[in-house]
Amino acid sequence: MSPWVLRGLRDGVVTTRWPKRPDGYADTWRGPVVVTGPPPPGDDPAAVCPTGAISRGPGAEVAVDQGRCVLCGRCVRRFPDVFAFSAGIGAASLTRPGLVVPPLPGTERDLAAVRASLAERTAALRRSVHLRHVDAGSDGTEEQEIAALLNPVYDIHRLGIYFTASPRHADVLLVTGAGAYGMAEPLRRTYDGMPDPKIVIAVGTDAVSGGLLGDGTYATSGGVGSVLPVDVWLPGSPPPPFAILYALLLALGRLPSAPAGTGGGR
Numbered sequence: 001m002s003p004w005v006l007r008g009l010r011d012g013v014v015t016t017r018w019p020k021r022p023d024g025y026a027d028t029w030r031g032p033v034v035v036t037g038p039p040p041p042g043d044d045p046a047a048v049c050p051t052g053a054i055s056r057g058p059g060a061e062v063a064v065d066q067g068r069c070v071l072c073g074r075c076v077r078r079f080p081d082v083f084a085f086s087a088g089i090g091a092a093s094l095t096r097p098g099l100v101v102p103p104l105p106g107t108e109r110d111l112a113a114v115r116a117s118l119a120e121r122t123a124a125l126r127r128s129v130h131l132r133h134v135d136a137g138s139d140g141t142e143e144q145e146i147a148a149l150l151n152p153v154y155d156i157h158r159l160g161i162y163f164t165a166s167p168r169h170a171d172v173l174l175v176t177g178a179g180a181y182g183m184a185e186p187l188r189r190t191y192d193g194m195p196d197p198k199i200v201i202a203v204g205t206d207a208v209s210g211g212l213l214g215d216g217t218y219a220t221s222g223g224v225g226s227v228l229p230v231d232v233w234l235p236g237s238p239p240p241p242f243a244i245l246y247a248l249l250l251a252l253g254r255l256p257s258a259p260a261g262t263g264g265g266r
């Protein structure tokens, strides 16, 4: 008997049952930084962040824009009482301001409106969904995580979600990369070629904000939001396959904890 057959028999079913059942592996993933305490007087935590993710409010309170966080850990090491990595896979948001922690005033109200309108748009996409992926200046890490969705652990097909090579057949556009100017036109043409209703997911901190390249360079536009209307913002450097699955189900209103049709999440 082939060693691969024996290995398969020994390992049994490795495919996750998430989202039908909780998955302890998903809960162990390191996510973007959260604020856990007030900054020490006299120190400026914003100075340690290479991407400008950390800001100070008028009352010296500190906030993190997770859409800019590349998970370098500098703030966590320098200020362990102020910052910590989040755990789990639920970093995606339906609005760009929704990625700021602690939440900005009015975030929940805005999210509710966006959630309701997205649920209306995507009602027809619940059970059979096709994805098109476009790399708009990625370093290749997000592509590895997206490719992993097809392996036996994640097996995205079990959720009725498939990849397609043609924009004409695509419902969801996954965009990675910092927004290379050279990819702006191909991105627009891909989006225009997709039938309605269509969803755009910015996958990874680079796609959300430009990441380490920041708001723009001679070659990049600081994320893909200036090129396309983004529906789901997924930070992470790179986001793991579980987080990409979460972002997809958030867009489709299929997260298990959510009331039917609301999309749940933030």
Ligand code: SF4
Binding pocket: 033, 048, 049, 050, 051, 052, 053, 054, 064, 068, 069, 070, 071, 072, 073, 074, 075, 076
């Ligand atoms: S982990 Fe790095 S990128 Fe993220 S907030 Fe901290 S210093 Fe900034």
